[in-house]
Amino acid sequence: MVKISPWQAILPLAIGAAAADDCTCTLKPLGRARDDAPAIAEILSECGNSGNTVCFPESYTYTIGSALETFVEDATIRLEGTFQFSNNLTYWMNNSFPVDLQNQLSAWRFHGQNFVLDGGANFTGTIDGNGQAWYTYSKGGSNTPGRPMTLDIYNSTNGVVRNLYFYQPQFWAIITQYAKNITFENIEVFAENTDPAANGTNWVQNIDGADTYRSSDITFRNFTYDAGDDCIAFKGNSTSIHLSDITCLGGPGIAFGSIGQYTDRPDYLDDITIENLYVQRPSYSGVGLGQGTGAAVYFKSWIGVEYGTPPNGGGGGTGTVTNVVVSNVTMKDLDLAVYINSCLSYISTIDPDADPSQYCNTSTLTFDNLTFSGFSGTTDGSYGTQVAQLNCSTEAPCTGLTFLDFDVTTPNGAAQFSCQNVESIAGATCS
Numbered sequence: 001m002v003k004i005s006p007w008q009a010i011l012p013l014a015i016g017a018a019a020a021d022d023c024t025c026t027l028k029p030l031g032r033a034r035d036d037a038p039a040i041a042e043i044l045s046e047c048g049n050s051g052n053t054v055c056f057p058e059s060y061t062y063t064i065g066s067a068l069e070t071f072v073e074d075a076t077i078r079l080e081g082t083f084q085f086s087n088n089l090t091y092w093m094n095n096s097f098p099v100d101l102q103n104q105l106s107a108w109r110f111h112g113q114n115f116v117l118d119g120g121a122n123f124t125g126t127i128d129g130n131g132q133a134w135y136t137y138s139k140g141g142s143n144t145p146g147r148p149m150t151l152d153i154y155n156s157t158n159g160v161v162r163n164l165y166f167y168q169p170q171f172w173a174i175i176t177q178y179a180k181n182i183t184f185e186n187i188e189v190f191a192e193n194t195d196p197a198a199n200g201t202n203w204v205q206n207i208d209g210a211d212t213y214r215s216s217d218i219t220f221r222n223f224t225y226d227a228g229d230d231c232i233a234f235k236g237n238s239t240s241i242h243l244s245d246i247t248c249l250g251g252p253g254i255a256f257g258s259i260g261q262y263t264d265r266p267d268y269l270d271d272i273t274i275e276n277l278y279v280q281r282p283s284y285s286g287v288g289l290g291q292g293t294g295a296a297v298y299f300k301s302w303i304g305v306e307y308g309t310p311p312n313g314g315g316g317g318t319g320t321v322t323n324v325v326v327s328n329v330t331m332k333d334l335d336l337a338v339y340i341n342s343c344l345s346y347i348s349t350i351d352p353d354a355d356p357s358q359y360c361n362t363s364t365l366t367f368d369n370l371t372f373s374g375f376s377g378t379t380d381g382s383y384g385t386q387v388a389q390l391n392c393s394t395e396a397p398c399t400g401l402t403f404l405d406f407d408v409t410t411p412n413g414a415a416q417f418s419c420q421n422v423e424s425i426a427g428a429t430c431s
């Protein structure tokens with residue numbers, strides 16, 4: 001354990017004797033971009049328990065120059081200053097924490113029981129991923145190896161993460177893994193790629209707002225996303241996930257998936273609700289290119305045959321998506337309102353014999369009981385009059401799709417639903 005230098009930590013005379021500002025312990029950064037991660041880990045281990053409050057005040061910027069693993073229990077963390085990650089790519093590629101999905105990594109692995117991680121009532125708390133160097137490195141690619149997610153809520157229960165601004169995340173801003181009963185509220189995620197090339201074929205590659213994986217009872221309330229990939233995505237074994245008051249600017253929308261990528265672990269998505277969602281395309285060009293269809297909500301499951309290896313290959317996995325309710329959605333100029341793609345693969349080839357799309361219709365992952373209610377707004381007409389493409393697999397036809405009060409208009413005429421292998425649908429007619 002690295003010792004906190006006496007002048008770095010500001011401790012009250014007696015632990016537990018809360019100062020006037022309620023901070024049991026306060027950490028001061030070392031300054032001049034020296035690595036504060038060891039001292040942060042230490043103060044949270046020592047003081048982040050027993051009902052204490054650990055403070056990182058607004059006036060300070062802390063450098064996270066090395067992989068950060070923290071443990072708290074029964075504690076409030078007031079992160080009102082800025083945590084800024086270093087951008088030494090070689091370091092992070094070799095030292096981040098493994099995530100058991102698509103060979104990915106995370107930079108801050110946070111273990112918490114009964115905790116509050118709070119950026120303060122004035123929303124000053126900032127987690128700055130210093131991501132530009134990663135965007136430059138990933139130019140023209142998507143799942144380029146070695147990029148860590150910013151905050152990994154890992155093996156955690158009964159927590160609240162609130163009032164935080166995620167700026168220029170390295171990769172996905174937030175992931176929950178093995179997490180239960182965690183509420184995220186008043187969160188904003190923003191990323192932009194300032195490379196000159198970003199205006200054309202480049203974008204803020206693979207910056208998801210938040211992903212849930214192997215987690216249950218997760219709530220997102222008042223979440224704003226402004227970047228280039230999934231706003232919030234539900235990966236395998238996400239159950240009882242509830243979203244409300246979500247704004248997605250740019251990127252393809254809210255994602256169910258990807259799922260079905262691994263043969264050895266079925267993916268179950270169950271009891272997911274989304275209400276009060278606003279989605280629009282980004283206001284500047286470049287973002288979202290390479291992502292294909294933009295929608296309010298979309299579902300992506302892999303081909304039913306294992307083809308190539310993760311992150312960009314895979315498939316042959318199974319599972320279910322069920323008991324989903326999406327309500328009160330407003331969208332502006334998207335490609336589509338809703339789509340289901342049951343033939344996902346990121347392997348691209350010019351050889352038709354090797355084209356993974358030959359395995360469309362092989363997925364055995366099922367979609368059942370999905371309700372879409374109170375949709376309004378517009379498509380941009382890039383799919384003619386279509387507002388939904390529901391491509392289910394012949395091996396697993398979709399059942400129980402319901403559209404209620406669905407009023408999305410197209411510039412090209414009456415809205416149409418395009419369907420493949422949809423066994424039962426209400427409130428819409430497949431054409």
Ligand SMILES: *[C@@H]1O[C@H](CO)[C@@H](O)[C@H](O)[C@H]1NC(C)=O
Pocket residue numbers: 088090091
């Ligand atoms: C980046 O990290 C590597 C590996 O940890 C280290 O050898 C190198 O000195 C660091 N570079 C800078 C500029 O700090």
Ligand SMILES: *[C@@H]1O[C@H](CO)[C@@H](O)[C@H](O)[C@H]1NC(C)=O
Pocket residue numbers: 090091093094146
């Ligand atoms: C760190 O990772 C890079 C890229 O993967 C690799 O080339 C390099 O050898 C690694 N360095 C160390 C010290 O492990």
Ligand SMILES: *[C@@H]1O[C@H](CO)[C@@H](O)[C@H](O)[C@H]1NC(C)=O
Pocket residue numbers: 120121122
């Ligand atoms: C928020 O800002 C106001 C005005 O600057 C200040 O009085 C108040 O103490 C701040 N609250 C917090 C929690 O920082």
Ligand SMILES: *[C@@H]1O[C@H](CO)[C@@H](O)[C@H](O)[C@H]1NC(C)=O
Pocket residue numbers: 155178
């Ligand atoms: C979660 O934490 C518990 C208790 O510390 C431990 O027994 C378990 O192995 C951890 N699970 C994971 C997935 O790390």
Ligand SMILES: *[C@@H]1O[C@H](CO)[C@@H](O)[C@H](O)[C@H]1NC(C)=O
Pocket residue numbers: 114115157158159160181182
């Ligand atoms: C969920 O977590 C919150 C916040 O820590 C806590 O107040 C609540 O009691 C927890 N709910 C359950 C069912 O444990």
Ligand SMILES: *[C@@H]1O[C@H](CO)[C@@H](O)[C@H](O)[C@H]1NC(C)=O
Pocket residue numbers: 123185186187188222224
């Ligand atoms: C929602 O969160 C933002 C910060 O991202 C904050 O400015 C706003 O006040 C919050 N809205 C409500 C109703 O709490």
Ligand SMILES: *[C@@H]1O[C@H](CO)[C@@H](O)[C@H](O)[C@H]1NC(C)=O
Pocket residue numbers: 199285
């Ligand atoms: C970026 O593209 C937009 C429209 O495509 C154009 O108006 C703008 O001038 C371009 N900006 C730069 C810096 O090239």
Ligand SMILES: *[C@@H]1O[C@H](CO)[C@@H](O)[C@H](O)[C@H]1NC(C)=O
Pocket residue numbers: 214236237264265266267268
């Ligand atoms: C999901 O949970 C089931 C058990 O309920 C397990 O068999 C499966 O491997 C899990 N999938 C993932 C992605 O962890």
Ligand SMILES: *[C@@H]1O[C@H](CO)[C@@H](O)[C@H](O)[C@H]1NC(C)=O
Pocket residue numbers: 275276277278328329330
């Ligand atoms: C529907 O969602 C919008 C945000 O997209 C929100 O402003 C509005 O209040 C919501 N309506 C209801 C009835 O909750």
Ligand SMILES: *[C@@H]1O[C@H](CO)[C@@H](O)[C@H](O)[C@H]1NC(C)=O
Pocket residue numbers: 271272322323324325369
């Ligand atoms: C469909 O899902 C909703 C929302 O979870 C649930 O209330 C309802 O019971 C489900 N219907 C069926 C037939 O399972």
Ligand SMILES: *[C@@H]1O[C@H](CO)[C@@H](O)[C@H](O)[C@H]1NC(C)=O
Pocket residue numbers: 293339340341342389391
């Ligand atoms: C649905 O299938 C059609 C015909 O194969 C294809 O053109 C379209 O891109 C597919 N859409 C999705 C969302 O998978």
Ligand SMILES: *[C@@H]1O[C@H](CO)[C@@H](O)[C@H](O)[C@H]1NC(C)=O
Pocket residue numbers: 357360361394420421
């Ligand atoms: C999948 O099967 C449906 C009919 O069940 C067909 O319309 C569609 O073209 C097939 N998709 C591909 C890519 O072969």
